[in-house]
Amino acid sequence: MRIVQATLEHLDLLTPLFVRYREFYGERPFPxxxxxxxxTRLKRDESVIYLALPDDGDDKLLGFCQLYPSYSSLSLKRVWILNDIFVAEDARRQLVADRLLQTAKKMAKQTQAVRMRVATSRDNEVAQKVYESIGFVEDEQFKNYVLPISSE
Structure with missing residues (x-):
């Protein structure tokens, strides 16, 4: 497998798997x-998306991850938020997530980020094990909160 950074030319390949990712977390598809x-994210350079493709072609997507830039005022450095990662059902147990995460980690180092952050559902033990296997640790210094903003 090979990992490439997504461009606008990859939208037709990426969108169906992105929709399945949203459905995995209980969202409606909205293709x-x-x-x-x-x-919009790609046109505005608001995120970095990596794609896992098979070695023998560009017509099948094995998985993807999407990272958003942020910054730490305390460390005065960049932070990358690993917001989305998903592996196609038929590509699981092939180390696709590992390869995507290693690529994201390399990019974070190259951009002199102080850390990468990731969150997953409390019951997604598979994802938690994958994150821990490449060095993510549970944050003991900060407790995360979410403020829902309604569209009313």
């Missing part, structure tokens, strides 16, 4: 809105 969301 047109999902494509537009990805297109």
């Amino acid at each position: 047109d809105s999902s494509r537009k969301f990805l297109e």
